[in-house]
Amino acid sequence: MGIFNLALLVLFGIGSFARDTPLNEFEIDNSLGDSLYKGKQWVVLVAGTSGWKKYRHQADICHAYQIVKSNGIPEENIITMIVDDIAHNIRNPRRGKIFNKPHKAFRGKDVYRGVQIDYRGSDVNSENFLNIITGNKTGMQNVGSGKVVEGGPHDTIFVNFVTHGSTGFLSFPDSFLFADELNNAFNNMYTNGNFAKMLLYIEASYGGSLFDGILNERTNIMAVTASGPRENSYACYYVGFPYYTFLGDDFSVTWMENSDSMYGDFSAADITVFEDYSVVREAIDDSNVMIYGDYHIGNEPLSSFIGYQENDSQSTKAISKKTVMSGMSSKDVDEYSVLDQLTNDKLTAIKKSELETELSKNNRMRSIINNIFRDIYSKVLTATPEIKEIVGEYDAPHNQQLTLKMFPCYRSIINTISDSCFSLTQNPYTLDRLNVFANLCVADNQIHELVNNLVNESCANIPKNIINVF
The missing domain is CATH 1.10.132 (Topoisomerase I; Chain A, domain 4)
Structure with missing residues (x-):
């Protein structure tokens, strides 16, 4: 090998090291491939609201659970936070069941069936969430299942958070999660080598405000949000009598129905986060689906976060508009439900x-x-x-x-x-x-x-x- 070529290789090696310095100087770079260093896949699923009017949030998260579970993510690596007051709610006409899509005309499935809930009721709060993602087992002793993300430097983490939001924070039933608290947790996790790559799907109004200009672009974390920093997210699949509520949220339903159909000509194992984002963003008209953080994550296969299970179905990757697009700004849905009930001729x-x-x-x-x-x-x-x-x-x-x-x-x-x-x-x-x-x-x-x-x-x-x- 000539001296010039050797010098190029040395410079390339130095540049690569400077660009992607490992969390620990003795750690082998995970970019060498999972074939040598196979990490775990962790999934954290959170519905941050309570009450019948917020049916859609728990339905979204239950659906997400079904996807990652069927994609082969081990149960011990899936952590769920759901208040769990919908399935057996007195207003539920199908007691013990939750649907993320109208179940009659569109053959929606019961997404609640088989869901293992780790934290419910008052355990669904911001403090516990931060303990979970940062792996603080001590902080979660005697709370729910006690499960936390016990991540390492070769692991991936997928967080799907569905809730109300406002400028700079996400809601829990009795607390808020502010952007700086979340950012501090991410920085600590990155410094401690708790993950190799992290992907967040955030369904909340003003979701972009938690990351815009805040999320570091060089910490192997990407956030995909249902809405930009100054806009509401949208609900979909409204069902009147006897539900009088929305069964899903526009962004969540779109990415999950896309995931449900990603088989056939394009292997779901190879579809990247960017490819999924592009399809979902194009399918949504009402809000702006946004991405923040480390764009390198966008080139990773989505399956590296949500799993993948081979399927012989020959459907295509592309998705069409949802069969029912009863899209409505999240700020208007509760009032709409009451007004719709008042139109019922059989109302006493x-x-x-x-x-x-x-x-x-x-x-x-x-x-x-x-x-x-x-x-x-x-x-x-x-x-x-x-x-x-x-x-x-x-x-x-x-x-x-x-x-x-x-x-x-x-x-x-x-x-x-x-x-x-x-x-x-x-x-x-x-x-x-x-x-x-x-x-x-x-x-x-x-x-x-x-x-x-x-x-x-x-x-x-x-x-x-x-x-x-x-």
């Missing part, structure tokens, strides 16, 4: 009165919430009028880029509102109205001290029964 007078009372009360509570938020912001502007140029109007806040340093301020304001005014986790209507507070902290990450005092002042005499406002 008592039930009709109850629904009309619920709707009337909901509208009054919405007005109170808006008045409080406006009052707080108005007082902030009185104290610091110059900040309006950055924040914008209450009804039309500017689209500011979130930064990691603004989250302590933002979290403090969110917690103060929840403690002094009304629970934000239990009032989904509030989630579309928090961007103005995030903007305040982007403008001044010390402004929470002023804002918290104004929150306490504005909420001193409000009703105590503000709950479940949609």
